[in-house]
Amino acid sequence: MKMRSQYAWIKWCMEAVLAAMAVLPTAANPAVPSAPEPKDVPELMTTFKGEKVTTREQWEKVRAPELLAEFTREEYGRRPVERPKTLSFAAAEPDAVMMDGKAIRKRVRVSYGGKYGTNEFTFTAFIPRQEQPAPAFILICNRSAAENIDPTREKKSDFWPAEQIVARGYAAIAFWNGDIAPDCNRGLSEGVFAVFGDTSRPDRPKDAWGVLSAWAWGASRVMDWIETEPLLDAKHVAVVGHSRGGKTALVAGVYDKRFAMACSNDSGCSGAKLNHIDLPRSEHLADIVTTFPYWFCRNYVRHVNAEKSWRVDQHEFVALIAPRLVCIASATGDAWAGPEGEYASGALASPAWELYGKKGLVSNGFPPPETPLQEGCISYHLRTGKHNLTPYDWKVYMDFADRHGWRK
Ligand code: GTR
Numbered sequence: 001m002k003m004r005s006q007y008a009w010i011k012w013c014m015e016a017v018l019a020a021m022a023v024l025p026t027a028a029n030p031a032v033p034s035a036p037e038p039k040d041v042p043e044l045m046t047t048f049k050g051e052k053v054t055t056r057e058q059w060e061k062v063r064a065p066e067l068l069a070e071f072t073r074e075e076y077g078r079r080p081v082e083r084p085k086t087l088s089f090a091a092a093e094p095d096a097v098m099m100d101g102k103a104i105r106k107r108v109r110v111s112y113g114g115k116y117g118t119n120e121f122t123f124t125a126f127i128p129r130q131e132q133p134a135p136a137f138i139l140i141c142n143r144s145a146a147e148n149i150d151p152t153r154e155k156k157s158d159f160w161p162a163e164q165i166v167a168r169g170y171a172a173i174a175f176w177n178g179d180i181a182p183d184c185n186r187g188l189s190e191g192v193f194a195v196f197g198d199t200s201r202p203d204r205p206k207d208a209w210g211v212l213s214a215w216a217w218g219a220s221r222v223m224d225w226i227e228t229e230p231l232l233d234a235k236h237v238a239v240v241g242h243s244r245g246g247k248t249a250l251v252a253g254v255y256d257k258r259f260a261m262a263c264s265n266d267s268g269c270s271g272a273k274l275n276h277i278d279l280p281r282s283e284h285l286a287d288i289v290t291t292f293p294y295w296f297c298r299n300y301v302r303h304v305n306a307e308k309s310w311r312v313d314q315h316e317f318v319a320l321i322a323p324r325l326v327c328i329a330s331a332t333g334d335a336w337a338g339p340e341g342e343y344a345s346g347a348l349a350s351p352a353w354e355l356y357g358k359k360g361l362v363s364n365g366f367p368p369p370e371t372p373l374q375e376g377c378i379s380y381h382l383r384t385g386k387h388n389l390t391p392y393d394w395k396v397y398m399d400f401a402d403r404h405g406w407r408k
Pocket of ligand 1: 142241243244245267268269283288
């Protein structure tokens, strides 16, 4: 009897240890971050004057324009130019058949001029060789161009798996953000800024554009070229970016309605992450404007440590992409970007899609890793692993495009 109870005790202890191991994070079992509830979130469907928005017309005429004006004046800044009259395209190199005959590579030089001079940048497009015009994914590359978007394909990177993208019937297009404006304080006086006006001086207009908006402007110029290229299907173009590039992809999607999809990978603070949620390990405005003041317009500093009393939040920025497609992605090991806040923005943006008779994010709550939520027009997925853009993320984005009939 005594022996039996001793065994029962040992068995109980072992079960308790095993149960704890299943819950505690280990390398094999990464923690699913718990999901705190957003609090006192600004109401998407109530105008600044306090009127309820119930129709698509009210959304398009009143609510969306006032939100756009707020984000432009307070966060990303006003652009002095959209498509310059002087914009032109030329082949930077002759077209080449690559990827074992599966793709045509085009290298395109984009030239433009403004009041203060001229400039140019070159991007790469791998277009699948097929009968019908190809839908496309444009990557705003915020990492080393030589390592990640090598046009010769001698260097291949998981960050931009161009072969995988082409094999799925999509054109893989990429440009380097630094070619539009350098990713540093002096960025505000170089690249596109040097052509359309110097914004580097300390007294630059408080609502003048920052570097994120300039990078997004670059994506729109690539889109200008796509519209001229018969091998491409300009109605089905996604803009993709990771981290600062992910913030930029949202900006591109909001300001340019020609993008049928915006994919925001691990974009975090000032991207998809909601501010009205307590995620102490995530980046806040105080951090981001200290390290990267030039990403934004000068007005943004006034919301530092006051983001919870600001009348808008990032879910309303995401909502400005409705009724088009949005992908939001997070990674389990990326607390700095705040996965639960990125998810919450998608969930809270959804009523904008409902005004169009569509669904936004269809979900029963914060999902476990590797369980993409793709039933509506917002895709959300949490990937196991670090802050990164991986072939798995790309697969999820392409699955979403497939699901919406992008490949005829
Ligand atoms: C971090 C920054 C983030 C994110 C990231 C990145 O240092 O705090 O907002 O953009 O860089 O771009 O990798």
